[in-house]
Amino acid sequence: MTLSKLLAKDNNFAMGIFFIGALTSACVLSTVWQHWDWLSSKLTRLTTTTTRAPQTDDDERTEEVEEEVTDEQQQAEQDAKEKSAPPVHLRILQAFSPQRTWRLLVSLEDQDIDFPLIHLLRILATFMVYVNLKFIMAGHLPLTNRDAFVGTVNRYWSLPYRLPLLPSDLLLLLLSGFLNANQLSHQMEATCRLSFVRNVATKACRYVPTILAVLGFQTWILPHLGTGPLWQLLVAENARLCEENMWRSALSMQNTADMEDMCSPFTVQLSLDLQLYFLGALIVWLYFTDPEAGFFLCGAFHAMSVAVRYSRTQREHLAPSLFHGLHVNKFYRTANLIYTSPITRATSYLLGIGAALLFRSESGVFRIPTRFKRAGWALAVLALAWCLWSPAAGLTSKYVYKSTDAAAYLAWSPLILGLAICWMILIAPLDKSIVQRFPHIARPVVLLSRLEIPLQLASYVVVLWTTASVKEPHQFLMSDLINLQEIACICYFNFSGPLLTQSKDKDGAADDASMEESTELKSDSPEPTDSIWPSESDPEDEKSSE
Template identity: 25%
Template sequence: MLSAAIFLIACSATAAFDPKTFNTTLLNHEVLQRLTPILNSNRTLTDKDYALLNRTIQNLGVDKDLVAKWTDLVRRNGTVPKDAVTKVVDDVKSSTYDAYGDEIGNRDGSVRHVEESPDYASSVVLASDLLSLTSAVASVKETACREHGYKFLDGLIMNKRWALKMFDASAKSPQGLLFGSSYHLGNFDECVAIEDPGYNGVTIEGQYCLATIKWRQKHETNKTRTGRGETLRWAVCVPSACHAKSVASFVSSVLAHTVSNTTGVEVTERDCYTRRPLAITPLDVGYLSLILLFITILFFATLYETYTIYYGSKKESIISTLIISFSMINNMKKIISTKQHNSLGLECISGIKALAMIFIIAGHACMFIASGPVMDADAWDRLVRQPVNAFMLNNTLLVDTFLMLSAFLFSRLMLVELEKRRGKLNVIPILIFRYIRVTPAYLVVILFYMTWLPKMGEGPLWQDRLLLEQERCMSSWWTNILYINNYVNADKMCMFQSWYLSVDTQLFFIAPIFIYSLWRWRIFGPVLLSVAILISLVVPAFITYQDKLDPTLLFYAKEFTDIISNFYFNEAYVKTHMKMIIYFMGILTGYVLHRIQTENYQFSYVLKTFAWIISLVLGTVTTFSVTIFYQEWYQYSALEAAAYISLHKLAWGICNGWLIIACATGNGGIIGKLLTWKFLAPFSRLTFCAYLVNGIVELYYVGELRHPLHITFFTVMANAISHIVLTFFLALFLCLTFESPLHGIEKILLRMFARPVLSDNARKDISAESSRNTSQSKLDS
């Protein structure tokens, strides 16, 4: 093959010879083997061949004496026309060829084009690049990959557009490495679009690989938690015949010529991507069939409700109600309704849920943005040190708010039912139907992770993130639906946010013991709950002190590239015994409000003022104190960490407890008006579905990202707002298709088998007057 011969002649000359010492044993045997067919052909090279060879020799900077020495060696090792060799040497001495011109000169002075882009290689393929690439390709042990590598190098010299694209799509000399830029992503789309018939009918396709380069640390004990200095993600575009190990070997060889052997290179199969026909599994087909079945049911149920609105009677039956519960018209009305018929004064719960979820999504967006490809890794470290940005770091407190609201609602509404039924309340159906209500929509999202989500996009980090998530869901999905994934297979957790449901469910199942005790025994009940609160304070503090853990979940960017593998997240943050305090505070808040409303207690002005001051102080301190642990001057103290882990949750529980009580009793003031704003009601109904689908938005964002992001407060907030909008849009779809219809079925079944219903919203009985200070109104039944 002529192009291979031309390239290998030049490369063998530069790789095998030294201007001062000449040793024939250094000549690559494989080079001679590849040259043999050409040398034995006894053919005469054309003017075009001479020009290309001349150009290559000039670009590589080969010494003219080396060419002469090489000529003698070739004459001894193979057959080649003497006039051709002489002409090559003469061409080296000739000055008629301009290595950086646009066209190739001929003997007669005329010009003609060579390939599509004749001089692009001269500008981007430097001699040092070719030398390192040649050596790296030769060191690849995999035969198919090595042969395709040689074809790639041949294509570079002959200015083949596919080869130039493959080189162009790879990352070059790093920019901003000292600035903290650790992601050099090349051009993903240019690489994977490469497809060339190649030689002898062998098609060469582009494969994008993102290698992980680890710099060797001289002082392992002095590692810092900030920045991204230990690793570098480096994109290379290689032929699709190369497997991950070959790519790692190739990158290592290239680096050996530039930065010596002081680095380690890792490339897994997930790090490499090439376009392939979509592979469909039976599980994919089954899931798609399930979705289409639901959509069909929704369509006909919507048609049925449309018919009943215009032509049908208003007579209701169980069958009719069941069908309409699937109607999109009915469900959309329920979601977007701003009416809140709540006689217990719990309208503020909707506002708290909506605002908390909005800021939780923003926090998740910040975490994925900061831990993903960024230009300046230190920018995030500067942001987290500023107290004004503390709200970005308080996802943990906002999640605790949801746990507290769950406990509060269960406590408050169960106490109402115990009063109404004089303690004769069957809790078992409530627990069963709670599982039935939560699990189906949850399972639909899990199955989406396992089937179609990894097939719905592509990008530099797509396989690294999405395939990893799919593998975890395939192995641990059963722990999710049993709500034990925060203890079982926690290192393979499916859906990073799913731990919350497990914690909430586990505590939900033990909560009736404490709630019934509070109703049944006026002394023993509060004492039992107080002991539980005390234990829930001591346990996290003891574990934190003993294991020298962080005081809370600290969002250092390089520690959250994969949040599931974060030590603190996996070993402490997701555990139920580390979250009990805030849940018990919710139960206590429900009990206190029940007593206040039952006894029609009125707060004095002094008491209200004092409570608001204490609440605002505690809320401010718990919100902004977290920035202390990010400061460069902070020295870790196990005692401080142990005190903080428990006391800041207790303080947050007191702050939220008073906020709920104040709003429910009409003492919320401006804050109460904000939290009861009707505009927030629709968003509060979407919070559960938003919680389920938010991970899809975050993973899709980081998987599709083509270029590193420059982090500033504005760019982070702008992206966070877009993530909020996308999350609630997907939540609306999930709620309309699964969550709301199944909720409607649950209510029908509860009315049939477990009256009265325990629901999140206590509705006013038709015959009862609305009152914030009494519990005379009844729950929806």
């Protein structure tokens, strides 16, 4: 089918192409407007040189002097235009300028440059989100050596990617709360008030257009870019969910739907960030007006968040990690009751706010004796080790689920690990001087850190695309979890275009040996022990392979 026929047949596809063309045109117009003075001077010189008569040497020298004067005048006029505030329609047009966007992304003068460790942690969290997504999507692949796949992902190195709290909650929400509180504190110190509506509008305008652009691409354009046995199951179903729930993304209310009904599950982070921003702004305002009330409110929300996580996990038998034998219903119920709830995710965000306020109150200087610093680093390392070692028992096939242990881990791990990360941010010997000494290394790091949200959105699109494009069984390789071509495609997706931008799986049954051993130690979970990635192939698959 030709492109013209497809455009005439599918109105949504035509509308998606139209919006991409309009966005590209806006970028071109913004670039032309930004360099209009230079272009007009070149056009004027071109038209005058074709019509004027030959000149003597004295005339040419006089003209050169006049050109130098006019260039200085034009430069002065351009500087005056930049200093004066342009009208609203010109500011909207300038927002689409690729050159201006690039200059802001690689700038080393913003407030976040004071915390280089935050940029490194955000890049680490983005990479963990990518591998976690690959880990989940690998269950859809038609692997001929599924036993080797199960054996590979059951090793200890895969544990950080089995814990969705690590990249999504503790690193992303905590760092976001820290940066937001630092910005709001600076605004309160400068003006003694908060422009709350303006801040919320700026935050929404920064995220919502990018989300809608990527979701529009998933909904109207991606289904026409490939075929395969998994294409209808993954891409077409994802497009249907996007079309039904796009209004939630436009209102930053993605977490009002269940995780299995989300077309891009990682966008729930943005809705939680925006919703918790209201709580963060209230706490920062109370810190400057009534510190006791702010401290009481922050402590009350901490206690409430821990209690809700513990009670929900104990009552609903939720799972903090992806372990061998986890039923898919338990995975989605954990996501719906823990990961998409603002009250259960408030701990890390509040820890980031508290760390930022402590940093502002001490002016960034912590006079702590050396022995106490060593003790603090030792406790931080122990906290990291406990949060990674405690769920390690779920890697073995003999693991027996206990709701009490899961509830204790889900309740306290965000608080313990969040305190360790806050200690690292505040005490680590990394400051702005390192950025100034190594600007060529700092600019790529800062660029990737500031593109955190577009990179996560692009990761879901690229991983979904590559997984759905598989058309025949193949052997499992490490590239199925970490694919350099996909990483390069994700970066190209962000830098080449003008955007800067699950279905349930019940494959097979568990191993017979593990089923016999599980009869001796019974789990207190009400769920069956069907595995997400079974180690045995189905009889139908064996017949087809023969």
